[in-house]
Amino acid sequence: MMVPMNVNRFLNRAARLYPRKVAVVDQDGTFTYAEFHRRVQRLSNALRGLGVGPGDRVAVLAYNNHPLLEAYFGVVQFGAILVPLNIRLTVDDFRYILRDAAPKVLIFDADFEPVARALKADNPALELVAIQIASRADGYRDYEQWLAEAPDRYAGADDLDENGVAEIFYTSGTTGRPKGVALTHRNLYLHALQILPGSGYSDRTVYLHTIPLFHVNGWGTPHYITAVAGTHVMLRKFVPATVLDLIQRHRVTAAAMVPTMVNMLLAVPDLDRYDLSSLERITVGGAPSPSSFVRRVMDTVAGTEYLGGYGLSEACPVVSFAHLKSTLDDADPEAKDRWRGSAGIPLVGVEVKLLGSDGEELPWDGRSVGELVVRGDNVMAGYWNQPEATAEVIRNGWLHTGDMATIDPEGYIRIVDRKKDIIISGGENISSTELEDVLYTHPAVYECVVVGKPDPKWGEVPHAVVVLKPGMTATAEELMAYVAARVAPFKVIKSVAFQDELPKTGTGKILKTVIRDQFRSAIFDA
Numbered sequence: 001m002m003v004p005m006n007v008n009r010f011l012n013r014a015a016r017l018y019p020r021k022v023a024v025v026d027q028d029g030t031f032t033y034a035e036f037h038r039r040v041q042r043l044s045n046a047l048r049g050l051g052v053g054p055g056d057r058v059a060v061l062a063y064n065n066h067p068l069l070e071a072y073f074g075v076v077q078f079g080a081i082l083v084p085l086n087i088r089l090t091v092d093d094f095r096y097i098l099r100d101a102a103p104k105v106l107i108f109d110a111d112f113e114p115v116a117r118a119l120k121a122d123n124p125a126l127e128l129v130a131i132q133i134a135s136r137a138d139g140y141r142d143y144e145q146w147l148a149e150a151p152d153r154y155a156g157a158d159d160l161d162e163n164g165v166a167e168i169f170y171t172s173g174t175t176g177r178p179k180g181v182a183l184t185h186r187n188l189y190l191h192a193l194q195i196l197p198g199s200g201y202s203d204r205t206v207y208l209h210t211i212p213l214f215h216v217n218g219w220g221t222p223h224y225i226t227a228v229a230g231t232h233v234m235l236r237k238f239v240p241a242t243v244l245d246l247i248q249r250h251r252v253t254a255a256a257m258v259p260t261m262v263n264m265l266l267a268v269p270d271l272d273r274y275d276l277s278s279l280e281r282i283t284v285g286g287a288p289s290p291s292s293f294v295r296r297v298m299d300t301v302a303g304t305e306y307l308g309g310y311g312l313s314e315a316c317p318v319v320s321f322a323h324l325k326s327t328l329d330d331a332d333p334e335a336k337d338r339w340r341g342s343a344g345i346p347l348v349g350v351e352v353k354l355l356g357s358d359g360e361e362l363p364w365d366g367r368s369v370g371e372l373v374v375r376g377d378n379v380m381a382g383y384w385n386q387p388e389a390t391a392e393v394i395r396n397g398w399l400h401t402g403d404m405a406t407i408d409p410e411g412y413i414r415i416v417d418r419k420k421d422i423i424i425s426g427g428e429n430i431s432s433t434e435l436e437d438v439l440y441t442h443p444a445v446y447e448c449v450v451v452g453k454p455d456p457k458w459g460e461v462p463h464a465v466v467v468l469k470p471g472m473t474a475t476a477e478e479l480m481a482y483v484a485a486r487v488a489p490f491k492v493i494k495s496v497a498f499q500d501e502l503p504k505t506g507t508g509k510i511l512k513t514v515i516r517d518q519f520r521s522a523i524f525d526a
Contacts, residue, residue: 005162005189008077010227011037012156018203018229025250026066026234028132033229036070042147043074044155050105050127054079054157057103057168061085061094061112063236064209067131067143071107072213072222076166076185077156083168083180084214088428088490091118097170097178098123100385105129107143116140162186168384169217171313171429180384181313183217190377191316192223194347198323200281201254205230208246208255210238215427216317219256219285240264244274251278256309258286258427259293260459266300276301283321285309286427287459288415289341291334298337310343310413314399316378319352320344320413328410343405343413350376353398354407366408369416373398423452425461430491432512435462438486439493444474447502451516453495461494465515467502 003009014023015037023036031039052058058075060082062068068084075082083101085094087109098106098119103126108116110132120126120139130140162185170178201207207225209232211218225232233250235243238261246252257265262284265271282297282304294306311317322344324336331339346352354362354370362368379399382390393400405415423430432450439448446469453463464483468474476496484492503511 004160005186006077006160007188007223008073008156010223011073014226014229021229022231024066024069024232038152039147040070040074041152041155042150043070044078046146046150052080052104057081057083057101058105059083059085059103060107061087062109062131064213064234065236066234068213069222069232079157079160081165081168086214088488090488091115094119095122100180101168160185165381169313179386179389182381182384183316184381187316187378188223191220192227194349194378195220195224195318197348201228201230203229206233206250206253208233208252209235210243210261211256216313220316220318240268247279248275253278253280256283259284259289260426260457262297279304281305281307283307283309285311286424291337291341294337294341306340308341308344310415312401314380315374318347319350319374320346339412343415345411364407364409366406369404369406372401372403372405374401423460423462426458428490430462435483435493438483439464442482444468444472449502449510449512449515451512464493464496466496466498
């Protein structure tokens with residue numbers, strides 16, 4: 001027997017077995033699994049009422065809230081494709097994405113009404129559904145009223161093609177233009193099942209969504225927390241005091257964060273007054289963590305396990321988790337913390353290799369550095385509308401991540417550098433070439449390079465090194481303001497240095513590694 005792999009099977013199970021259990025906690029209210037399931041059916045039927053069918057795209061521009069979580073199930077269960085949008089992008093970025101994805105409907109949070117207006121002006125046929133706008137003025141549909149008018153009977157498709165695209169996530173690349181990572185129903189379903197063995201998640205899990213759901217598939221949490229009928233606690237904006245209050249009030253057991261977020265929590269002056277005893281695990285990804293930082297977290301939040309991890313949008317996203325293997329129980333404490341802070345060991349069903357510059361496979365000796373390549377059921381179908389870009393990263397049946405890593409004899413991966421010049425700031429990817437392209441449009445800039453500079457708050461931030469044209473002047477403040485006026489706020493350059501020339505290879509290529517090495521330092525022990 002073959003039953004199509006559809007993540008809504010997770011929700012259907014939870015609603016049948018746990019109808020009275022709290023499924024979602026949001027500032028707008030609390031919903032049981034029975035209520036959550038009915039709302040998802042209403043959303044599917046409401047979308048069908050707007051003419052959305054299998055293969056059509058539905059975009060959502062929202063914070064972490066229950067409508068976005070509902071879209072993870074209500075859009076995909078009848079074959080439509082969900083496109084969660086990164087709220088930190090510019091209007092021009094959204095225009096590009098909407099031209100590429102061509103959604104029929106845009107569901108948006110009230111805070112993004114100006115963006116919705118601009119996108120509607122570009123595409124009059126785009127249907128707009130507003131969250132937390134209680135009026136149908138200006139042609140908006142109110143989300144709650146729109147759902148209330150739709151039937152709550154089952155709206156799924158039992159003959160769904162599991163190899164069809166279910167979600168598209170737009171991710172930054174070295175070109176600066178987002179690429180749409182196309183994830184299939186099969187990808188998403190098996191990714192959830194790959195994570196659950198040994199995860200400790202169960203129907204007792206209370207999960208705080210600190211990671212934006214529009215970011216790399218929300219790390220898969222909408223699916224695998226629902227699969228075990230855990231409780232979703234929605235967080236719209238990361239405010240440290242709010243996070244601590246939610247953990248205390250709802251007895252949160254698990255959350256995922258980037259190191260920046262963890263640092264912000266540890267910096268709260270009155271941290272001791274919060275009862276964090278319910279917190280069993282913090283999963284940390286986005287950057288490797290030194291063992292001293294791991295120990296600091298586990299000592300500060302007693303009883304909490306620190307779990308490192310690694311992933312990328314193209315893999316749904318999780319590739320590996322740093323579970324401490326039972327065979328390492330007798331290892332010394334510092335070694336255990338090093339493993340906990342690493343990228344971890346591959347998930348069940350995921351295979352990894354290290355490739356050298358000539359394509360040869362490198363040993364798992366903890367010293368040999370090569371490009372990490374991955375294969376498994378969680379690897380994307382490809383980039384939406386970009387077969388050439390897909391062929392560049394999926395070669396000979398392996399996803400080439402562009403990340404340089406080592407793998408030790410125990411199988412633990414450690415990311416040591418990025419082959420692509422992507423800056424990861426606060427968990428968000430920033431293309432260095434995009435910023436360089438903007439700088440080069442300034443009349444005084446002759447040459448420039450942008451690298452990630454270690455930062456105690458954000459992990460790293462964009463830093464520019466600039467060579468000015470002879471006879472021309474510009475200040476660091478002027479160049480930073482120039483770039484800030486042309487990119488999304490989270491991408492702004494934080495500092496500028498001036499040099500007479502940039503280091504280059506014999507062929508004239510700028511040596512970014514030389515410049516980047518100037519700023520490498522430990523940032524976690526503050």
